[in-house]
Amino acid sequence: MPRSPRNLIGPQKLAGLGLWIGVCLFSATSVVAQSDSTTTSLPEAVTEVEESGTSGSGILGLKPHIAVGIGMFAFYGDVGNDHKNYNPLVTRLGYELRASAPLTPWLEGGLYAMHGRLGMNERSLLRNINFESRVTIGGFQLKYNFLQLLPDDHAVEPYISVGFESVEFLTKTDLHDAQGRSYNYWSDGTIRDVAENAANAGDAVIIQRDYSYESDVREQNVDGFGKYSESTWAVPVGVGARLDMGGGFDFRIGTTMHFTFDDKVDGITASSLGDRKGDAKNDKFLFSSFSIGYGISMDRMKKKKMKMTPLSKEELDLIVLNDDEDADGVLDMNDICPHTPTGFQVDIHGCPSDRDGDGVPDELDDEPDSALGALVDVKGVTYTDEAFLQRHLSYLDSGVVNVVASRRESFGPMPPKAASKRVYVVKVGSKVEGISEELIQKILSIPDVRTIERGDTTFYVVGNYDAIPEALRRELELKGMGIESLVMAEENGKLIDVSKETASDREKLKGMGAGDVNRNVTVRVQLGAFRYKLSDNIFKDINDLIVVKGDDGLTRYYTGSYTDINIAAAHKIQMLLKGFEGAFLVAFKEGKRVSIVEAGAQLTGPEDLSSLAPSIINPEVLRYRIQVGNFIGDVPLETMKKLIGMGDITAIPTPPSGVRYFYGAFKDRHAVDDATIAIQKKGFPDAFVVGEMNGHIIPADQADELFGK
Template sequence: MINKLLVLLLLSFFSLSSFGYEVREDSIPEKKELPKQQFYGPTIGLGVGMFKFYGDILDAQRGNALISNIGYDLHVKQQINPFLTTKFYVLFGSLSANERSIDRNLNFKSQITVGGFALMYNFHHILPEKRVINPFISLGIESVEFLSKTDLYDSYGNKYNYWSDGSIRNLPESDVNASDAVIIHRDYVYETDLREMNSDGKGKYQERTFSIPVGIGAQMHLTKNIDFSIGATMHYTFSDLVDNVTSNSGGERIGSQPGNKGNDKFLMSSFSISYNFLKHKKEDVINTFDEDIDYLTYDNEDEDGDGVIDFIDECPWTPEGVEVDDKGCPLDRDTDFVPNYKDDELESREGMPVSPNGVEMTDEMIDEIYQRYLDSTGVFADIENKLIAAEKAPKNKVYRVQVGSFTEAIDADLVDKFLSIPDVEIKTFGDSLTVIAVGNYDNLPEALKRKMELTKQGFDAAIVVTEEKDGKLISVGDEANNMAVENQSLNSDNPNELLFRIQLGAFSKKQPINSFNKLTNIMEIKADDGLYKYLYSGSYKTIEEAASQKLDLAIDYGVNDAFIVAYKGGKRIPLTEAGVKTTHKENIINKASAKYDKAAISFKIQVGIYKNQLPTEVLSKFIEIGDVDQKMGENDLTRYTVGNFKTLDEAENFKKEIIEKGIGGAFVIALHEEKLIPVNKAIEILEGE
């Protein structure tokens, strides 16, 4: 089908390129001769853009139309009349969608080839004839060929099994050997043909369909023969099988969320450059005199207003108010070539060298200029070299502790736990990555101490990172992350200390950057309750400090809807509980407190946490200790621990033995039913009634 369309495209091009007309002689009044001319010429163009799929996977509405798969457009256009243009085109590219949710996990990628015809209307009837930009709309018919595949297996042939905790493993969660399941990752190689799978029993259905393209855009003439166009076209297909999911699809792969009822469609947002072959006749330049022009006025014009007409003014554009001579040049009383209005010394001696501001130069000034010219002593270069060296000197590294990195919405309780850290900073990169970091240290040992302290407080994914110029956080590496430091407490904030923050709002949709009147220092975080929370990046120990800052935001930036929130012990608490009297009713959902069992509390000694393979010297120490347990955590980090104790004293004594064996960074951690909790929380549970 596509080959036939290409042949039709080429035939149309050659037929349209010869399209033109000649003015018949018998239709021209006598004594008027019009030359024969080519009225229209074909246009060939090449475009590039983005394909965005709207179908059953991702439910046809989600995603950014400008962040998708690249596509290409090759076209030939021919203008029929001043307001209509025909377009023959071929599109190449791919469509894809990846859905990852609790309800279902689906993905596909389809290579598509499109050939079609469209009519373009440019509103010539209602727009000015001489215009820079030509808006247009288009409508047509096209044929679409697609070959859809899905990614079901990794590069080692393991089938993806999506577990309820969000991980992908090599065994189903319900498998009897599920405890031995290994975490695997998608390779994004779409190896399985969807039609061959025949999941819905549709057999060998046609992998081609017709489509109606509806577009809008604008065209701008860069030169007489080169045009630039930008636009977007929605392609409404007659098929619902591009992603191999229909409204009748069912089974385990569809889950509890069925397909939608409409056919699949896709959007192409693109820009293109085109060249037209229309020959433009050079217009003869006729020199005539306009009787309405007052040439005498032009002859007597004085543009700089110095009283000397431009025709004889030797110094045009003299500043306003400057006294000039009869040639229009500024006066120079002492003839030192510095005009009076710039001269700081109007009576310089004749023939004496002067500075740029007209001051006679002394012997010392002349000698300094000469020395700078020779620059053999380095007296003057020394200062400049120091300035250049200071600019080129490498800046000291800044170390921070990353406590979390997320590509999905974050648990609401964990959000409150992060916001309870006074110096927390939340950074978002694009629409998918959120990084949580704390601290700002100029040396690695202090950062490592803070990491150990945060790990004891329950932030088991904490790692030391450095900040790059572009703001990205890079791990300092396993060896540095496990470097032994002096086991002394760092002067940090108490995790149970009360602090206040200013929340700018909570929204169901992501807000634009300028939503808060160009206010900077804003932290954005998305919780799994579906809300985007926006907070001013700063914490306050007293309600008075927070209230003062809130008032400044209202006065300086017009942010009037902000409100104060309180945090303590890793949780958000009502302002009344924080000792604040208020008439404002806070929207805080009190979740049921977690129940802890004293018998399930245990203590272990953490001897390291590594992302990659263990260094040889570390492995030898672990072998010497013996019975080192390992457990995979967040961000592909593996935690290594030894021992299992019911009391903190037993754990502390064993920790001293471990340190004596050369594991200087060892420290005690607490667990409840194998889930990491803060050590002070474990002590509180054991001492409770």
């Protein structure tokens, strides 16, 4: 603590230092702001023009801030028993003036000055002391606003602060009334003009305090402290909150405890005499206040000095006539298409080359040879009939906007168009519920079996024949294997009963044998057996998938049909790489599952033909993602800004003209749920969690199952 007032940097000096620093910072900010927008020109006469600044508010793009406030001082020291039984908000007034600037978006530094009065009155039968001190404070402070922990759309901003300051105090006490009579505190609780033990105590008159603090405590020197310093250092520590009011204004409310380095603010210490004796702790005081502040924007209109050209009008005209702003080789006077991007080929009129005449320059045209008169999109690709219909429906449904955001999601791949040509197949089974293990083995022993799903029913069909007799011969072959079968027509993905059409051909084949039964071994890759049906998107890249639901409740997935064990093994490796870690080879022959040894495999141990593949998906190919929105047409600018601001956004086209936007890639369900809530608060209430496997979107609950959660 300083020992002499002369050695102190008082608040006036701090205020002057703060003003000098503020002027320097403001000047540096102005120089940086102006240098960003200064343009080169020819040296000559000077004129002033106004143009909008674009350099931002200061070096960091943050606004300097000034504020004025009012509050209440509460004293905690030797007088008043540390303010016990007193309300800290019903005391003496104080005023503050602050000037600050953000050092970072989350840390603010500033200077401040405060002025007010501290005081306390202690009244009892044993001790009667009072004081009032006029305090002047100056210092600097740092504030932290918890920005990293707050949502982007927060309205109230809490903060904590710490600083260092100089405190000057002038302490006085009330010892006499307005008539100059001294206060004498009697044991009956009254105040009189004569001491209780005086000889003329009988003449004493009851008087009242006037609460006018006229006596300088240091000058009284009751405790023999002499001419002690009436200034000290202090450390302020505070908490508060800030509310943005708009228009650059804000409202702050807070409370700060000032811990001084001295114990003489109230004139009482542990060295005081008699009943005046206090404790050894330094004095402190609380300032609870509110303030109104204003952020000074550096982006306002700035007057800037620009040089006037010394060229004559004729010279200026010559420059204009020969100017080529877009540097495409065509003078601006003759350029029908100004501002052509750099590198584009142009014609004699300065317009980008467009050989198919669709209005999209060749450099940007994804379909450079569109048909004459065809309507194209912004990439020059011809609109299909489906795209026209989708845009028309989107327009009718949208009213005045063309954005559609929905939680409804189709996780399956786009189904391939079914052939319109009628073909004939042999149906070997159809089930709504599961089928027996015996029938499963019979079906899987057929090399060219495939499945057709219609609603809840799965049809198992074989072959693809142009004529009924060929299909009937295959039917006989399958019946020879003990498999119930029936020829049907397949058209547009539907099975049609053709019993009447096959009747005549069936009569011709009556009495013929069952035909040659396939006696080759068929090897397949079993991907897994699951208690639940998986999303079609998981198998989007597998074209020959066979799905079989057994009566044991398991849904089995198979791919491939091979007679060569080596080719089958290579296919299995491809499935392992796709993340199906439980994939293994199974062999079928004449309607039964057999050992893969019969297919030419060499085993190192016994093979259990009743075993199922461990249904394991490699977690490295699994992720959780967040679908932020599903949009048709152009995304509004404000929405696109929000999407870009998130970072890690992936856009996936949805045929014919939609786009889905996904955020992040998570392995932990709790983390993705927390991120979803945060995105919903940012203006995307329909955001929801999905899964992803090998780049294909699947429902979140299936991702949970595959992760084993």
